[in-house]
Amino acid sequence: MKNSVVIGISGGSGSGKTTVAENLVKQIGDEHILLIKQDYYYKDNSHLPLEERAKLNYDCPDAFDTELLIEHIKQLVAGKAIDQPQYDFTVHNRKPERIRVEPKRIILLEGILVLHDAELRDLMDIKVFVDADSDIRLLRRVLRDTRERGRTLDSIAEQYLKTVRPMYEKYIHPTKKYADIIVPKGGFNQVAIDILVARIKSYLMELEKVDG
Ligand SMILES: Nc1ncnc2c1ncn2[C@@H]1O[C@H](COP(=O)(O)OP(=O)(O)O)[C@@H](O)[C@H]1O
């Protein structure tokens, strides 16, 4: 058995991925569970001015440094620490600093396209797709992006029509077929969360047995 178990949590923007992931961390306790957001692995676009960065497509596989993400997941599974990049949504760019992250038993990898790359999927022990209707996802995104990500209504509408919606149809929704578990009703689906918590606890018991 490996040192760690990897759980991928995917779904469209605003579907409730972060809410599910944070709920799992709360219920299991952060001693054993590490949350890695795919957002940290958006490519560094410091060479472009802010106005140009704001126009980029952030909803396609090319927007991410997947090679680095795969390398980091492999390192964590091998029991090694990583220097994780950080991301600032308000300026559409990586932060200059990295943070040292130590491995834990359970690695939760959450993001819109974590189920897209076959090599990344193969590292996962459980694959989850969080589902919510498109009007609900859009509404949540509008509220969150105006409150937390410094966006205007006009910029949200433009980005949604230009990239968010078409890329969801082209790249994100098709990855639902890879999921072991589909979580409907977004982030506060307590039954689905309880099932995942029970499975994670049984993984932790198996990993402890291996340790003796
Ligand atoms: N089932 C739900 N019911 C109501 N609000 C929800 C639900 N799931 C998530 N939210 C809210 O919607 C917003 C977006 O959820 P989040 O988990 O950040 O989505 P994602 O990570 O998929 O973009 C957050 O403000 C969150 O509290």
Ligand SMILES: O=c1ccn([C@@H]2O[C@H](COP(=O)(O)O)[C@@H](O)[C@H]2O)c(=O)[nH]1
């Ligand atoms: O610089 C950026 C990077 C990403 N985005 C948008 O964020 C969402 C993904 O985050 P969620 O937390 O899953 O919603 C993605 O749809 C991108 O469009 C951005 O606007 N700017």
